Amino acid sequence: MADLTQTTTPVERSRLRLALESDFAYQFRKSPVAIVSAAIVLFMVLCAVFAPLIAPYDPFDPASLNLMNGFSKPMEPNAFTGETFWLGTDDQGRDVFSTILYGMRISLFVGVAAVLFAMVLGVTLGLIAGYLGGWTETIIMRVADVQLTFPAILVAMLIFGIAKGITPVEYRDQMAIWVLIIAIGLSDWVQFARVVRGATLVEKNKEYVQAARLIGRGSGAIMLRHILPNVLSPVLVIATISLALAIIAEATLSFLGVGAPPTQPSLGTLIRIGQGFLFSGEWWILLFPAVTLLALALSVNLLGDWLRDALNPRLR
Amino acid sequence: MADPVLSIRDLTVEIPTRYGILRPVSGVSYDIAAGEILGVVGESGAGKSMAGNAVIGLLSPPAHIAAGEIHVRGTRVDQLTGDAMRRLRGKEIGMVFQDPLTSLNPLLRIGDQLTETMLAHLDISRAEAERRAVAALEEVGIPGAAERVGSYPHEFSGGMRQRVVIALALCAEPSLIIADEPTTALDVSVQAQIIALLKKLCRERGTAVMLITHDMGVIAEAADRVAVMYAGQLAELGPVRDVLTAPRHPYTHGLMGSTPLASRGKDRLHQIPGAMPRLDALPDGCAFHPRCPRAHDRCRVSPGPRIEDGGGRAACLFPMVEEAVA
Amino acid sequence: MALVDIRNLTRIFDVSKPWLNRVVERREKSYLTAVSDVSFEIAERTVYALVGESGSGKSTIGKMLVGLLGPSSGAVEIRGTDLARETDAAKVDAVRRDIQMIFQDPFASLNPRWRVRDIIVEPVAARGGDTSGMAERLLEQVGLSAKDAGKFPHEFSGGQRQRICIARALASEPKLIVCDEPTSALDVSVQAQVLNLMSDLKDEFGLTYLFISHDLTVVQHMADRIGVLYLGRLVEEAGPDELFDDPKHPYTQMLLAAAPQLDSFGREVPPPTGEIPDPINPPKGCAFHPRCPLAADVCSQTRPEMRDIRGARVACHMAG
Numbered sequence: 001m002a003d004l005t006q007t008t009t010p011v012e013r014s015r016l017r018l019a020l021e022s023d024f025a026y027q028f029r030k031s032p033v034a035i036v037s038a039a040i041v042l043f044m045v046l047c048a049v050f051a052p053l054i055a056p057y058d059p060f061d062p063a064s065l066n067l068m069n070g071f072s073k074p075m076e077p078n079a080f081t082g083e084t085f086w087l088g089t090d091d092q093g094r095d096v097f098s099t100i101l102y103g104m105r106i107s108l109f110v111g112v113a114a115v116l117f118a119m120v121l122g123v124t125l126g127l128i129a130g131y132l133g134g135w136t137e138t139i140i141m142r143v144a145d146v147q148l149t150f151p152a153i154l155v156a157m158l159i160f161g162i163a164k165g166i167t168p169v170e171y172r173d174q175m176a177i178w179v180l181i182i183a184i185g186l187s188d189w190v191q192f193a194r195v196v197r198g199a200t201l202v203e204k205n206k207e208y209v210q211a212a213r214l215i216g217r218g219s220g221a222i223m224l225r226h227i228l229p230n231v232l233s234p235v236l237v238i239a240t241i242s243l244a245l246a247i248i249a250e251a252t253l254s255f256l257g258v259g260a261p262p263t264q265p266s267l268g269t270l271i272r273i274g275q276g277f278l279f280s281g282e283w284w285i286l287l288f289p290a291v292t293l294l295a296l297a298l299s300v301n302l303l304g305d306w307l308r309d310a311l312n313p314r315l316r
Numbered sequence: 317m318a319d320p321v322l323s324i325r326d327l328t329v330e331i332p333t334r335y336g337i338l339r340p341v342s343g344v345s346y347d348i349a350a351g352e353i354l355g356v357v358g359e360s361g362a363g364k365s366m367a368g369n370a371v372i373g374l375l376s377p378p379a380h381i382a383a384g385e386i387h388v389r390g391t392r393v394d395q396l397t398g399d400a401m402r403r404l405r406g407k408e409i410g411m412v413f414q415d416p417l418t419s420l421n422p423l424l425r426i427g428d429q430l431t432e433t434m435l436a437h438l439d440i441s442r443a444e445a446e447r448r449a450v451a452a453l454e455e456v457g458i459p460g461a462a463e464r465v466g467s468y469p470h471e472f473s474g475g476m477r478q479r480v481v482i483a484l485a486l487c488a489e490p491s492l493i494i495a496d497e498p499t500t501a502l503d504v505s506v507q508a509q510i511i512a513l514l515k516k517l518c519r520e521r522g523t524a525v526m527l528i529t530h531d532m533g534v535i536a537e538a539a540d541r542v543a544v545m546y547a548g549q550l551a552e553l554g555p556v557r558d559v560l561t562a563p564r565h566p567y568t569h570g571l572m573g574s575t576p577l578a579s580r581g582k583d584r585l586h587q588i589p590g591a592m593p594r595l596d597a598l599p600d601g602c603a604f605h606p607r608c609p610r611a612h613d614r615c616r617v618s619p620g621p622r623i624e625d626g627g628g629r630a631a632c633l634f635p636m637v638e639e640a641v642a
Numbered sequence: 643m644a645l646v647d648i649r650n651l652t653r654i655f656d657v658s659k660p661w662l663n664r665v666v667e668r669r670e671k672s673y674l675t676a677v678s679d680v681s682f683e684i685a686e687r688t689v690y691a692l693v694g695e696s697g698s699g700k701s702t703i704g705k706m707l708v709g710l711l712g713p714s715s716g717a718v719e720i721r722g723t724d725l726a727r728e729t730d731a732a733k734v735d736a737v738r739r740d741i742q743m744i745f746q747d748p749f750a751s752l753n754p755r756w757r758v759r760d761i762i763v764e765p766v767a768a769r770g771g772d773t774s775g776m777a778e779r780l781l782e783q784v785g786l787s788a789k790d791a792g793k794f795p796h797e798f799s800g801g802q803r804q805r806i807c808i809a810r811a812l813a814s815e816p817k818l819i820v821c822d823e824p825t826s827a828l829d830v831s832v833q834a835q836v837l838n839l840m841s842d843l844k845d846e847f848g849l850t851y852l853f854i855s856h857d858l859t860v861v862q863h864m865a866d867r868i869g870v871l872y873l874g875r876l877v878e879e880a881g882p883d884e885l886f887d888d889p890k891h892p893y894t895q896m897l898l899a900a901a902p903q904l905d906s907f908g909r910e911v912p913p914p915t916g917e918i919p920d921p922i923n924p925p926k927g928c929a930f931h932p933r934c935p936l937a938a939d940v941c942s943q944t945r946p947e948m949r950d951i952r953g954a955r956v957a958c959h960m961a962g
Contacts, residue, residue: 018794026334120863142785197826201760204660206750206751207745207746207747207750208750208751208752209755210705210710210751211743211745211807211810212753212768213710214708214709214738214741214742214743215738215764215765215768215814216735216768216769217740217764217768226753229753229755230753230754230755240874245849348657359829359830359831359832360800360829360885472915476917477741503695503856503860503918504695504856504897504900504901505695505896505897505900505913505914505918506917507900507902508899508900508902508913508914508915509899509914511902511913512912512913517880521674529829530829531902532830532904533859533901533902533903533904533906534902536902536903536904536906536907537902537903537906537907538904556907557907560904560905560907563907570831571830571831572904573834574830574833574834574839575773575830575834575859575904576834576862576863577859577904584837584838584841585834585837585863586834587831587834587835587838588831588834591799591801591802591831591832592829
């Protein structure tokens with residue numbers, strides 16, 4: 001193998017090639033769980049992104065709705081109009097398949113944005129706390145400790161409630177999604193901060209950081225250019241697992257009626273709407289969004305678990 | 317020579333990896349007699365620790381013994397598994413590692429660790445075991461042994477901890493001790509104490525010792541015979557004075573020459589060019605030939621003669637004779 | 643004038659438990675004196691070695707010299723500039739540019755996410771200097787190939803990594819390099835290569851080394867002047883020949899006797915007694931007196947001053 005005889009390889013290999021040849025890529029190819037979950041996640045993300053192209057109906061265009069199509073059963077022609085819907089329709093005649101695609105879009109967007117927000121906040125605070133130490137660290141980490149004593153969903157509901165109280169009524173529905181993102185993100189930054197602080201404490205005592213210090217590099221440059229790239233592996237793991245949790249958290253909030261508004265229904269909103277029809281026999285309105293949410297959260301979680309094992313050098 | 321305590325024949329350890337099968341130990345044979353200290357020396361990755369781990373059955377998978385035999389006091393041990401191996405480890409083989417903390421349970425008083433070990437392997441009463449625990453600590457030179465049996469490992473300094481480990485390794489009266497870099501983590505003055513202790517105890521009890529180290533000075537001071545390993549193979553085996561003063565394998569010769577010595581003054585050190593090959597890129601023929609100043613064409617195709625115990629001393633086709641280290 | 647002038651250098655670390663623990667457990671603050679009143683000079687283009695066992699403060703002195711740690715009292719002057727007290731930023735930067743460091747662990751001292759090229763030129767790039775072709779030139783100077791510049795640290799062995807560290811240290815064209823146990827993580831044959839390389843570079847670039855090590859044979863090979871440290875104190879300073887042929891401090895004598903020698907087959911000498919004391923509560927007077935065969939009453943009362951004895955500086959009441 002050419003890449004093993006270290007002193008004779010003449011070409012400088014790109015980061016992409018190095019990544020493809022890495023142990024990490026090798027482990028991925030050897031894990032069926034990782035491949036299947038990655039495939040499901042990828043498929044669902046593509047479906048969500050291209051929902052307007054894939055969905056047979058636009059569930060939010062009142063003009064395309066026909067109330068006569070209401071309560072169509074899956075795969076059966078409607079008694080009045082004769083139209084057939086794969087996954088049936090809800091009370092207003094909206095195609096469940098299409099609402100799921102659009103709902104997944106909202107769920108994923110909220111989940112990803114919330115995790116990104118939490119990640120940027122948590123990583124920044126964790127780096128600063130770990131590298132600077134002293135009072136800065138004490139304050140950041142005590143705030144984190146206090147927040148950890150409350151369940152994340154309570155924190156999110158609290159933030160959501162405050163935000164709702166201070167926004168004018170006419171903007172509420174527009175702002176709801178962004179408030180949701182900030183509420184979930186703020187309830188989730190602590191994990192990132194703790195892990196990054198721990199990893200930073202280890203890295204900052206390594207000799208390459210001392211070498212950078214004695215050159216005269218400032219704290220900011222050392223944190224950003226030296227330490228940050230070396231603490232990102234655990235961040236990636238937490239981000240993936242957090243994504244699953246954030247999607248669930250969003251669904252929970254929406255299910256409780258404090259999340260995405262019915263005009264922009266997420267999977268959680270759909271489940272809330274659907275559970276009203278469960279006992280009257282229209283099971284499909286609840287079941288299909290619920291199964292979608294389950295599959296999405298489970299795949300992301302399995303991917304996160306695999307990632308944790310693959311990136312943990314002690315388990316290899 | 318009486319029957320050796322430890323006898324290794326053609327030992328080969330393999331690790332299957334995605335790049336192919338690696339052989340960290342390849343066709344190694346040596347004996348250790350009662351009361352003898354065999355120094356196993358080599359650079360990192362030479363396979364010296366891996367051979368020791370194979371003897372005590374502590375190879376971490378996927379590494380495994382692929383060929384060869386290991387006998388301890390005439391019993392074949394390389395095929396033992398689970399409980400049988402564990403019993404043998406405590407009873408016949410004692411172990412001393414580089415980091416004393418890995419051999420001691422941090423939650424147990426050292427007196428309890430000693431008595432438990434003895435009760436598990438010796439047919440004695442608890443009172444007798446407790447008496448012997450104090451005696452063992454006294455023997456390894458721990459001051460106030462009668463009080464210190466109640467202490468926990470973290471209450472000892474590094475040097476004292478290594479003494480406790482030695483007491484623990486010796487308390488079940490094993491016939492073989494495997495000491496893997498026992499003094500590497502210690503300061504020079506403490507190292508001298510530990511080496512002296514190890515030598516004294518083994519002489520008195522007739523315990524065989526496999527002393528694994530990278531430090532030629534420690535070997536010179538402690539060992540009776542020395543086995544020099546290179547890239548998983550035995551390069552040279554013989555009485556320590558002969559091997560160190562008149563090495564026959566060019567690798568041993570180079571190793572001795574590259575050690576700074578008072579008598580050599582401040583001239584440039586002799587250096588062996590290059591580095592030891594990685595296990596996944598071993599050259600054909602003799603593993604040392606790319607770095608060997610005496611390599612002939614034959615060395616590139618055929619490996620040196622294997623050292624059988626009692627047979628040749630250097631695994632070299634063209635061994636050096638009567639050439640003192642420069 | 644000496645390149646480096648270290649005077650009465652002391653470094654104290656606060657190793658107390660957190661405030662709350664101290665209050666609850668009614669404990670005093672505790673301090674560890676890592677370096678205590680150490681003075682020596684390093685002449686230009688020489689190798690000064692500091693030897694000592696763990697806790698002797700040798701690495702702490704190295705860190706204070708390069709400015710990674712500030713002294714608690716005393717001074718480190720490099721060409722007359724005291725890094726810790728100088729207020730002129732330009733002067734500080736000029737001095738810093740003249741000092742570099744090589745670390746012990748070749749695996750931790752290179753950022754694993756950076757290419758070798760970026761690692762080597764960082765000392766110059768950080769100051770906005772021109773770095774084109776610099777990494778390739780330096781790599782060849784330390785015995786590696788210019789093509790190695792595009793690789794990552796994990797593609798190299800320990801010895802090769804230490805060469806990369808040396809290349810980085812050379813990038814800013816320093817006058818003084820502090821070498822903190824540069825070869826103790828390397829195998830003997832690789833150690834010889836690195837020591838030879840360091841000697842060559844010293845002659846070629848007119849470098850000065852502060853060489854920190856616990857290995858007496860390496861120190862003897864490299865050094866022009868050797869300082870022996872015990873528990874943060876300088877106990878003896880001499881040239882290598884004087885120190886090894888005629889050690890004057892009882893601790894130096896003990897250390898030399900304890901070091902394993904290649905020709906000491908079956909040596910049966912009584913090993914040294916005792917251990918290094920707790921540096922938080924060091925013995926009064928001479929720190930070595932509890933282990934010293936020559937100790938007298940005065941040794942447990944008064945700390946000995948440095949005295950000149952036959953070409954060496956020795957801190958011992960009894961030596962003569």
